[in-house]
Amino acid sequence: MATIKQVADAAHVSFKTVSRVINDDPNVSATTRARVIDAINTLGYRPNLIARNMRTRRSHLLGFVADEIATTPFAVNLIKGAQDAAWKRGFMLMIVSCDNDAARAEGAVETLLERKVEGVVYATMRHEVIVPPPHIDEAPSVFANCRAEDGSVASVTPNEERGGFEATETLIHRGRQRIALINLEPGATAAQARLAGYLRALTTHGLPIDERRIRNTDDGQPDDGFRRMDELLDLTPPPDAVFCANDRIAMGAYDAIKARGLRIPQDISVIGFDNQEVIAAYLRPALTTMALPHYEMGYWAVEHLLRALDNGAISPEQVMLPCPLVRRASI
Amino acid sequence: MATIKQVADAAHVSFKTVSRVINDDPNVSATTRARVIDAINTLGYRPNLIARNMRTRRSHLLGFVADEIATTPFAVNLIKGAQDAAWKRGFMLMIVSCDNDAARAEGAVETLLERKVEGVVYATMRHEVIVPPPHIDEAPSVFANCRAEDGSVASVTPNEERGGFEATETLIHRGRQRIALINLEPGATAAQARLAGYLRALTTHGLPIDERRIRNTDDGQPDDGFRRMDELLDLTPPPDAVFCANDRIAMGAYDAIKARGLRIPQDISVIGFDNQEVIAAYLRPALTTMALPHYEMGYWAVEHLLRALDNGAISPEQVMLPCPLVRRASI
DNA sequence: GCAACCATTGACAACGTTGACTATGGCAGG
DNA sequence: CCTGCCATAGTCAACGTTGTCAATGGTTGC
Numbered sequence: 001m002a003t004i005k006q007v008a009d010a011a012h013v014s015f016k017t018v019s020r021v022i023n024d025d026p027n028v029s030a031t032t033r034a035r036v037i038d039a040i041n042t043l044g045y046r047p048n049l050i051a052r053n054m055r056t057r058r059s060h061l062l063g064f065v066a067d068e069i070a071t072t073p074f075a076v077n078l079i080k081g082a083q084d085a086a087w088k089r090g091f092m093l094m095i096v097s098c099d100n101d102a103a104r105a106e107g108a109v110e111t112l113l114e115r116k117v118e119g120v121v122y123a124t125m126r127h128e129v130i131v132p133p134p135h136i137d138e139a140p141s142v143f144a145n146c147r148a149e150d151g152s153v154a155s156v157t158p159n160e161e162r163g164g165f166e167a168t169e170t171l172i173h174r175g176r177q178r179i180a181l182i183n184l185e186p187g188a189t190a191a192q193a194r195l196a197g198y199l200r201a202l203t204t205h206g207l208p209i210d211e212r213r214i215r216n217t218d219d220g221q222p223d224d225g226f227r228r229m230d231e232l233l234d235l236t237p238p239p240d241a242v243f244c245a246n247d248r249i250a251m252g253a254y255d256a257i258k259a260r261g262l263r264i265p266q267d268i269s270v271i272g273f274d275n276q277e278v279i280a281a282y283l284r285p286a287l288t289t290m291a292l293p294h295y296e297m298g299y300w301a302v303e304h305l306l307r308a309l310d311n312g313a314i315s316p317e318q319v320m321l322p323c324p325l326v327r328r329a330s331i
Numbered sequence: 332m333a334t335i336k337q338v339a340d341a342a343h344v345s346f347k348t349v350s351r352v353i354n355d356d357p358n359v360s361a362t363t364r365a366r367v368i369d370a371i372n373t374l375g376y377r378p379n380l381i382a383r384n385m386r387t388r389r390s391h392l393l394g395f396v397a398d399e400i401a402t403t404p405f406a407v408n409l410i411k412g413a414q415d416a417a418w419k420r421g422f423m424l425m426i427v428s429c430d431n432d433a434a435r436a437e438g439a440v441e442t443l444l445e446r447k448v449e450g451v452v453y454a455t456m457r458h459e460v461i462v463p464p465p466h467i468d469e470a471p472s473v474f475a476n477c478r479a480e481d482g483s484v485a486s487v488t489p490n491e492e493r494g495g496f497e498a499t500e501t502l503i504h505r506g507r508q509r510i511a512l513i514n515l516e517p518g519a520t521a522a523q524a525r526l527a528g529y530l531r532a533l534t535t536h537g538l539p540i541d542e543r544r545i546r547n548t549d550d551g552q553p554d555d556g557f558r559r560m561d562e563l564l565d566l567t568p569p570p571d572a573v574f575c576a577n578d579r580i581a582m583g584a585y586d587a588i589k590a591r592g593l594r595i596p597q598d599i600s601v602i603g604f605d606n607q608e609v610i611a612a613y614l615r616p617a618l619t620t621m622a623l624p625h626y627e628m629g630y631w632a633v634e635h636l637l638r639a640l641d642n643g644a645i646s647p648e649q650v651m652l653p654c655p656l657v658r659r660a661s662i
Numbered sequence: 663g664c665a666a667c668c669a670t671t672g673a674c675a676a677c678g679t680t681g682a683c684t685a686t687g688g689c690a691g692g
Numbered sequence: 693c694c695t696g697c698c699a700t701a702g703t704c705a706a707c708g709t710t711g712t713c714a715a716t717g718g719t720t721g722c
Contacts, residue, residue, distance in 0.1 A: 003678060014702050019680060027700060044469075049445045050385050051678035055707050059381065069407045073609065076400045076407060083428060087435075092442065095426045097414060104418075111423065114380045138375075222613045248613060255615050258589075278404065278609045282553045282579060284586055334708060345672045350710060358670060382708035385677050 002043040011039035022047050053116070060091050062305060063112035063120040065105065065133070069097040072125045073276060074294050078144060081298025082121055089306050091118075098133075105133040113138055119305035119314075122146070123298070127157055127189045140314040142301040145294070147318060154308075156300045156319045160190045163290045163323035164197020165204075167243050167271050170288070172205045174331055176241035176269055180213040182228045182253065184220045184245045191216075194245050194273065213239055217249060225252025233260055241269040241331070247276040250287055250330075269331040273323075285329035293321040333374040342370035353378050384447070391422050393636060394443035394451040396436065396464070400428040403456045404607060405625050409475060412629025413452055420637050422449075429464075436464040444469055450636035450645075453477070454629070458488055458520045471645040473632040476625070478649060485639075487631045487650045491521045494621045494654030495528020496535075498574050498602045501619070503536045505662055507572035507600055511544040513559045513584065515551045515576045522547075525576050525604065544570055548580060556583025564591055572600040572662070578607040581618055581661075600662040604654075616660035624652040 004022075008015035013032060020028050021036040028036075039045070053059045064082055069075035079095060086093050094112060098104035112120060113135060120136055123144040130146045132153060147155035171179050181198050184191040195214070202209050212235055217224035225244060232239055233256065244250035250272035257268055264270055264285055272280060272289035280287040300319060308314035335353075339346035344363060351359050352367040359367075370376070384390045395413055400406035410426060417424050425443060429435035443451060444466060451467055454475040461477045463484060478486035502510050512529050515522040526545070533540055543566055548555035556575060563570055564587065575581035581603035588599055595601055595616055603611060603620035611618040631650060639645035 005678080015678090016680085016702060016704095017700090019678095020701090023680080029700065032700080046441070046445050048385075048447060048678055049442075050381060050390060050447050051707090052680075053707095054379075054381050054385050054677090054709090055679045055681085057707070070411050073404050073407075076404075079426075080401050080428060083426075087427075092425055092427070092446070094423060095410075095414075096418075096423070097411060110377070111380075114377050115423070116379060116381050222615070226615075248609075251613055276609065278579075278607065279613070282582055282610070284553070284557075336708080346708090347672060347674095347710085348670090350708095351671090354710080360670065363670080379708055382677090383710075385679090385707090386709045386711085388677070 001048075002045040003048070004045070007036065007039045007043055007045045010043060011036045059116045059118055061115065061117045062086055062091050062093050062302060063109070063115075063117040063139070064093045064095045065108050065112070065120060065122045065136075066095070066097045067105075067124045068099045069125070073278065074125050074145075074292065075123075077294035078123050078298040081295035081300075082123075082144075082302045083298075085299045085302035085306070091302075091306070093302075102133070106135065109133050109135050118309055121298070121301045121305065123301070127160065129189060140305055140308045142304050142314075144297045144301040151318055152316055154304055154314055154316045154318070156297045156304070156321060158190075158292050158297070158323050159320040160193035160323070161197040161200070162320075163273065164194035164243075164245075165201045166197070166323070166325060167194075167273065167290050168198045168201035169205070170325060171241040171243065171269055171271055171331060172201060172207065174241070174269060177207065178210075178213065178237060178239045178241070179207070180215070180232045180239035180242040182215050182217060182225060182232070182242060182244045182249050184216070184249075185218055186216050188220070191245065198243060217245075220246050220249055222248050222252035222255070225249035226256045227252075229253035229256035230259075233257070233262075239268065241271070244270060244272050247272040247274045247279040247287060247289055250289070251279050251283060254283055254287075265329070265331050271331055275326050280326070280328065283330070288328045288331045289326050290323040291326050292323055296321050332379075333376040334379070335376070338367065338370045338374055338376045341374060342367045390447045390449055392446065392448045393417055393422050393424050393633060394440070394446075394448040394470070395424045395426045396439050396443070396451060396453045396467075397426070397428045398436075398455040399430045400456070404609065405456050405476075405623065406454075408625035409454050409629040412626035412631075413454075413475075413633045414629075416630045416633035416637070422633070422637070424633075433464070437466070440464050440467050449640055452629070452632045452636065454632070458491065460520060471636055471639045473635050473645075475628045475632040482649055483647055485635055485645055485647045485649070487628045487635070487652060489521075489623050489628070489654050490651040491524035491654070492528040492531070493651075494604065495525035495574070495576075496532045497528070497654075497656060498525075498604060498621050499529045499532035500536070501656060502572040502574065502600055502602055502662060503532060503538065505572070505600055508538065509541075509544065509568060509570045509572070510538070511546070511563045511570035511573040513546050513548060513556060513563070513573060513575045513580050515547070515580075516549055517547050519551070522576065529574060548576075551577050551580055553579050553583035553586070556580035557587045558583075560584035560587035561590075564588070564593075570599065572602070575601060575603050577605045578603040578610040578618060578620055581620070582610050582614060585614055585618075596660070596662050602662055606657050611657070611659065614661070619659045619662045620657050621654040622657050623654055627652050 005015045096108040119140040124146040128146045143155040215228040275291035336346045427439040450471040455477040459477045474486040546559040606622035
């Protein structure tokens, strides 16, 4: 691999002049520049960013640590948002999935630090309150889709309460009166907020709160959704709409509704949460749902990191991003 | 950030001795080593891998270029396999998604080269024959889930023909006689091979080939699957099993079958392809399907790259990995 | 008692680049 | 004609490591 010195020899200039050319320094005459560029092309020279990083003490590298990436479809959007934001500013991402293994998380952070990343995004696939991996505070960091209990680290999370509110309100605007909620497993961070939004919407619009219409699931999976929906349909009167706190629950609810010969949305409206594409877009009828802003969170996290690098300090903002409604055919 | 020299001063040794300690060189006395380790801990010293990489001329970095990552759920498994293989050997991955943009792909490869990655994996989300991005041959490279037309670059792809064969044979072993195929859109690389496997299985087991039972889809989506299945059910006699060339097609086929009041698998067996978890595991009944070996391809690609680094040369092997059967309830 | 060896440690250069500074030569202004 | 400036180019050190080689001092073997 050619170095700057070999290019310099080939172009009969000092290696410093080559450096100027590849850094677009204006203090090079046009003829010299052309000669150098010629030499660069014939030698197939490529600047060595490792050497440059060492000299300039900037790596233009950001770490992205994910608790895990494989079991939910959310990682890619988080990553894509982060990558788009980084790419635009000439930064690259070093991505590590630590598969919920604390040792691997710690190792990942240490390696990233040794590689002199200029910042770290720590992302979880479920909205959570986390204990940050050790040493992550040695670089500017942002938590995406999770936050530190004490709010000491900048974070970006979805506005679950508002999402729950808007989902419910959307059903109300369609004229629904008896709106059921099949919520997540009670332990989930999002469960409480989505419930709060649901309750606030009913109250705001003067609808009664009927405890019988509120159900929890054990694990938020379709089977669970099927059973809860089945129970709800036994109520008299049955609900005329159901807010499922995730799309997998909605998937199960669909089956329960169809098994009774009821039609969606004519007899009962269904709204989901998460916008898990493969489910929501492919269900028949396609599912209206609240999207989780994974792309936007990844994007925001990196932008915040880059802002911090510009400013020399990171502000521990706690940002919440809206969950937009994705209108399809189920309401 | 402390450097090796500051540690040396703190421990009253030369910086070379510190270097020996952090590299586990045995030629350091126990007392000196202890003193150095003390200094390292009190200063919070971390070796600077950029400097080390520059000196040793090894980056322990691999590039991973994906054509795109967001629209299919396959990227994460490819990435995870690659990362696991890399991590085990102390390598890190630099992942770039280029969103099917040739300019971005070229830019990604160039940046990776400038960062002195020791090898590059190029991965596509659909099994394809590709034109490699320019300059990728400047580093050892492996194609995952795709291959170069001329076979000049090492590649790892799924054995689609064998997958089609085994899917069909599995249905035959269940005693099915009238097995339909709803294939992918005809342009897909995998379509021809899965069809070939289907035909070979029928022939091998002495079953007749009935052209009416073989359908193509336009885009391989559920709606398409619904329509084709509906047509198939109009045949007399109707099929007693259907091999859907992907799980989304199977999802649509389920709806068509259920709409006629038929039961899966009692009246008709369904087998899918791709093992797209959110669909296959959550359909009712859960879908038996052939898994695409994305994790294994990612793993193999990186292992092959690392083997090449050990050997000093990369062999342009064209490996095909099996698509294992995932048994669930639909056959 | 001396040579030879071993264990331990250090000095120095090098990796490929950029930053700070210096040198050259031509030209404008007095 | 001289001074001073500007455009252009070059020299050298430094970034934080590791590789090569040399130095030191104590111990072993004869």
